[in-house]
Amino acid sequence: MSAAVETARAAAPPAIEARGLCAGYGGREVLSDVSLTLGAGEILCLIGHNGAGKSTLLRVLFGLHRPAAGTIRVFGETLPRHVPAALGAAGVALVPEGRGVFPDLTVEEIFGLALWSAGVRASEREERVEEVLGVLPRIREFRNRRAGTLSGGQQQMVSIARALLTRPRALLLDEPSIGLAPKLFQDLIRPIAALRESRGMAILLVEQNVREAFAVSDRVLVMKSGTFIFEGAPAELSDHARLMELF
Numbered sequence: 001m002s003a004a005v006e007t008a009r010a011a012a013p014p015a016i017e018a019r020g021l022c023a024g025y026g027g028r029e030v031l032s033d034v035s036l037t038l039g040a041g042e043i044l045c046l047i048g049h050n051g052a053g054k055s056t057l058l059r060v061l062f063g064l065h066r067p068a069a070g071t072i073r074v075f076g077e078t079l080p081r082h083v084p085a086a087l088g089a090a091g092v093a094l095v096p097e098g099r100g101v102f103p104d105l106t107v108e109e110i111f112g113l114a115l116w117s118a119g120v121r122a123s124e125r126e127e128r129v130e131e132v133l134g135v136l137p138r139i140r141e142f143r144n145r146r147a148g149t150l151s152g153g154q155q156q157m158v159s160i161a162r163a164l165l166t167r168p169r170a171l172l173l174d175e176p177s178i179g180l181a182p183k184l185f186q187d188l189i190r191p192i193a194a195l196r197e198s199r200g201m202a203i204l205l206v207e208q209n210v211r212e213a214f215a216v217s218d219r220v221l222v223m224k225s226g227t228f229i230f231e232g233a234p235a236e237l238s239d240h241a242r243l244m245e246l247f
């Protein structure tokens with residue numbers, strides 16, 4: 001991280017500050033007293049085995065699932081209602097697992113819909129699209145195609161681009177590498193990670209592809225059965241044996 005970004009980060013409130021989160025489904029606890037801080041402009045990687053509770057945590061943070069206990073502050077504020085629309089307005093975007101692009105719409109139409117639902121003025125929409133195409137230029141090649149005809153990697157690009165159109169200050173990414181070859185994931189994640197330098201955007205990255213995810217992350221959290229069992233720098237887990245020990 002550059003010195004300028006570090007200084008800006010130190011002065012700003014954390015993008016997300018969660019304390020004592022408990023959450024589950026139908027009486028079964030999945031998150032047990034989880035606390036997490038995503039610093040402004042920080043890239044935090046969250047890893048853990050299947051079913052550990054990573055997606056549930058992202059859903060709780062984004063207001064899609066109500067926690068049984070705990071508090072969440074967003075850029076230093078407690079939102080009056082912790083719901084997705086309020087999170088979006090506060091500058092937080094979620095890219096859920098599985099892409100979720102509308103298969104019958106063209107990329108252009110998907111972008112138009114995202115900008116319209118985010119309330120971006122018509123006169124500003126083209127500028128926003130150009131800005132995102134500057135980050136992920138390969139989308140230009142297929143912007144007029146229907147999303148259902150695109151490859152997995154292209155759909156993932158569209159899904160992330162759609163989130164970036166709202167100019168988020170914090171991006172929650174749920175396993176963007178699923179179904180992608182490592183090189184494709186690298187091409188996708190590196191320009192997104194660079195937005196932390198250029199715009200101070202914070203990223204909470206849930207990933208299984210640890211090699212690429214660690215390469216762009218400042219800090220790593222390992223989750224097991226709904227609690228964090230490790231927090232530290234990616235380098236501390238570069239030893240494969242240490243990583244395996246935690247799983």
Ligand SMILES: Nc1ncnc2c1ncn2[C@@H]1O[C@H](COP(=O)(O)OP(=O)(O)OP(=O)(O)O)[C@@H](O)[C@H]1O
Nearest residue numbers: 025026030048049050051052053054055056057097
């Ligand atoms: N909507 C739901 N209803 C009931 N149980 C759920 C629901 N969503 C998740 N679970 C359960 O909660 C636990 C945690 O799931 P979650 O998806 O949060 O884990 P994860 O760490 O993201 O796993 P993965 O890496 O497989 O996505 C799992 O046992 C899962 O079966």
